[in-house]
Amino acid sequence: MPVDLHIGPDSANHRLPHEFETALYRITQEALTNVARHTQAHRVSVLLERRPGYVSLIVEDDGRGFEAQEILKAPASHHKLGLLGMQERAKLAGGTLTIESAPDVGTAVIARLPIPVTAAAKG
Amino acid sequence: MKKIRILLADDHKMLREGLRVLLDSQTDMQVVGEAANGTEALQQADRLKPNVLVLDLSMPELNGLQTTEILRTRQPAIKVVVLTANEDESYLNRLCQAGVAGYVLKRSPGEDLVQAIRMAAEGQVYFDPILASKALARQAARLTAGQEANQTQLSGQEKAVLSLIAWGYSNKEVAERLNVSVKTVETYRVRIAEKLGLRSRSQLVKYALQQGWLND
Numbered sequence: 001m002p003v004d005l006h007i008g009p010d011s012a013n014h015r016l017p018h019e020f021e022t023a024l025y026r027i028t029q030e031a032l033t034n035v036a037r038h039t040q041a042h043r044v045s046v047l048l049e050r051r052p053g054y055v056s057l058i059v060e061d062d063g064r065g066f067e068a069q070e071i072l073k074a075p076a077s078h079h080k081l082g083l084l085g086m087q088e089r090a091k092l093a094g095g096t097l098t099i100e101s102a103p104d105v106g107t108a109v110i111a112r113l114p115i116p117v118t119a120a121a122k123g
Numbered sequence: 124m125k126k127i128r129i130l131l132a133d134d135h136k137m138l139r140e141g142l143r144v145l146l147d148s149q150t151d152m153q154v155v156g157e158a159a160n161g162t163e164a165l166q167q168a169d170r171l172k173p174n175v176l177v178l179d180l181s182m183p184e185l186n187g188l189q190t191t192e193i194l195r196t197r198q199p200a201i202k203v204v205v206l207t208a209n210e211d212e213s214y215l216n217r218l219c220q221a222g223v224a225g226y227v228l229k230r231s232p233g234e235d236l237v238q239a240i241r242m243a244a245e246g247q248v249y250f251d252p253i254l255a256s257k258a259l260a261r262q263a264a265r266l267t268a269g270q271e272a273n274q275t276q277l278s279g280q281e282k283a284v285l286s287l288i289a290w291g292y293s294n295k296e297v298a299e300r301l302n303v304s305v306k307t308v309e310t311y312r313v314r315i316a317e318k319l320g321l322r323s324r325s326q327l328v329k330y331a332l333q334q335g336w337l338n339d
Binding site: 004005006042043044045046047049051056058060062098100102105108110 | 290291293294295305309322323324325326328329
C-alpha cells in the first residue's frame with residue numbers, strides 16, 4: 001500500500017526530546033499497523049509537522065473506516081487496545097490524540113504533542 | 124557515400140524543378156522521383172522506396188496531411204519533410220501527431236530544406252525554429268491556463284476546507300471553524316479530491332503549499 005509521507009521543513013531539521021520521538025514513532029507504528037490490518041485502505045498519508053507550540057502527527061487512510069466510539073465502548077479487542085495504547089502514549093507526553101473515522105470515509109489519527117519549552121528554545 | 128534518395132511531391136512543376144536542382148547539387152542527395160499530387164506521391168513512394176519524401180501540404184486529390192497519415196502506416200521507414208507556406212500552428216500539431224520528421228516554410232532559405240532532409244534521413248526531426256518556438260510558447264501558455272482553470276473550479280468554501288485540512292485540523296475542527304457539520308466537511312473533501320485528482324491528505328498539503336495557502 002502506498003504511503004504518502006509529508007514531513008514539514010522544521011520537523012526534518014530539529015530533534016525532539018527522546019521520549020517525544022519515541023512516542024511519535026510508536027503512535028505511527030500502531031496507526032500504520034491498524035491501517036494494514038483493519039481498514040482495506042488503498043493509500044495512507046503520514047504527516048509530521050511542527051506547528052506553533054506543538055508537533056502534529058497525522059496518519060490518515062482512505063479505507064472503510066469505523067465508528068471509533070463503538071470500538072472504544074466495546075469489550076477489549078486487539079484493535080481497541082491498539083487505539084487506547086496510542087491515546088495513552090500521547091497523554092503521557094502531555095498531548096492529545098484524536099481518532100476521527102466514519103464508514104467509507106477513512107480514518108485519521110491525529111496526535112498533537114506540545115513542544116517542551118527547552119526543545120522549542122533549542123529548535 | 125550512399126546518397127539520400129528523395130521523392131519530391133508538389134503540384135507546381137516549376138517549384139519541383141527548382142528543388143531538384145537545389146537538392147541534386149548536394150553531394151549527399153539524389154532526387155529519385157517527382158509527384159504532382161498526394162495519390163501520385165503514395166504510388167511513387169511504394170515503387171521507389173525513397174529515404175525522404177519532400178511533401179507540399181496543399182495539393183489536389185490527397186492533401187499533405189492525408190498523404191502523410193497514409194504513408195506513415197504503409198511505409199513507416201520513409202521520412203516525411205513537409206514543405207509549406209502554411210504557418211498555422213494547429214496544422215503543425217496535427218502533422219506532429221501524424222509523425223512528420225520535418226516542417227519547412229517555403230519562405231525560408233533553401234539550406235533549411237537541405238538541413239531538414241539530412242536530419243530526417245538520420246532519424247532526427249527538423250521544425251522551422253520560429254514556428255516551433257511559437258508553438259511551444261502557445262502550448263506552455265495553454266498548460267498554465269489549464270492549471271489556473273483547475274484552481275478556480277474550487278469554490279471559496281472548498282478552498283477554506285482544503286487549507287484547514289492541509290494545516291492539520293481534523294474534520295470536526297474544520298466543521299467547527301466553518302460552522303458546518305462534519306458530514307458537510309466530508310462531502311467537501313470528496314469533491315475537492317475529485318476536482319483536483321488528489322487522493323490523500325499528503326497530496327492536499329503539497330497542493331496547498333504550492334498555492335501558497337499555508338503561508339501565514
